[in-house]
Amino acid sequence: MSVQTISDIPRASRAVPRIALVAIALFLCLAVAMMAGARYGLLLAIGFGFGITLEGLRFGFAGPWRAMILRREPAGILAQLVAIGLVAIVAFPLLQSNAEELTGAIAPVGWAMVGGAFVFGAAMQVVLGCGSGTLVNAGSGNPVGLVALPFFAIGSFIGATHLLWWTSLGSAPVVAFTGTSGLIVTLGALAAVAALLLFLAAPGTRTIPRRMWIAALLLALFALANLAVAGQPWGVVYGLGLWTAKGAAAMGSDVAALPFWSAPANSERLTSSILTDVTSLTNLGIIGGAFLVAAWRGGLAQKLPNLPPRAWVATIIAGLLLGYSSRLAFGCNVGAFFSGISTGSLHGWAWFAAAFAGSIAGVRLRPLLGLEGRR
Secondary structure (H helix, E strand, O other): OOOOHHOOOOHOOOOOHHHHHHHHHHHHHHHHHHHHHHHHHHHHHHHHHHHHHHOOOOOOOOOHHHHHHHHOOHHHHHHHHHHHHHHHHHHHHHHOOOOOOOEEEEEEEHHHHHHHHHHHHHHHHHHOOOOOHHHHHHHHHHHHHHHHHHHHHHHHHHHHHHHHHHOOOOOOOOOOOOHHHHHHHHHHHHHHHHHHHHOOOOOOOOOOOHHHHHHHHHHHHHHHHHHHHHHOOOOHHHHHHHHHHHHHHOOOOHHHHHHHHHHHHHHHHHOOOHHHHHHHHHHHHHHHHHHHHHHHHHHOOOOOOOOOOHHHHHHHHHHHHHHHHHHHHHOHHHHHHHHHHOOEEHHHHHHHHHHHHHHHHHHHHHHHHOOOOOO
């Protein structure tokens, strides 16, 4: 009896599992639409789009920052700035003409915000994943991401519990760039940062690869779709904290009595279905989209990395810090940096500067924590 190899199997038969993966994703979006409404099914689909783009095109935030710090390769950050600029060009007039229906990712600059962004930048380099990156890593089966994600969610919940105390330390008045003048300022600042990165770049690294151009365009399109459908910019951190809050409430904890969760909007989300929370849906979609791409490629069965115990302890602590610090900083690379800048918030720029400084520290920490060879 002959042994059949994969090359002997008809192409159509080999495609069935992939077709099944796509069918499951479509079914989930349709199921959410039927249970919660078309708007929420569409948000889950947008989340799938984010996840497929990030994992499928190997695009993220932590990795490009690391590449700039270690090798002076600016392409990834330049692509991020392009995506932010594309969103801003459309989002600024949308927000101005639909002020009652749409809101920007606007937050104040304060001590807690800046400190939180610095800590987040360091922690994301330890686990090589920001907010969206941790979701993508977990969805694609990355062991470090799978360990970090639940602690990220716990940290976000704890950070929300302490948020009022931290913000009481002081903050500046909220500054938001709006209208045509605000858009010009934002695009000018993005161009200035891009010029600085190109000036600092190592020879031969100033070109953005085609896949990054495609990823930047797709991320911008999905971010704008998220703004139009959800009524708010793309975010990550709130949904993770909400999952932990719901879990704590289910176990009998009086979460609703906590100051953050007793606020009317948060209290309503705490008691409502997770299928009607816009951030939770896109988070789930990101995980699902990354899973879809990894399964499509057949790369889900990732080996457990041979790391020393201190590296796993560092991963857990970094996961907690990711959640805690991003709650204090009013967002992660997505909610503060990407969405903050693209909708005109000054805090997005402050977040970027503080988090990048933290990333420099985080890159230096990785070898000391046993997460890679010493440099």
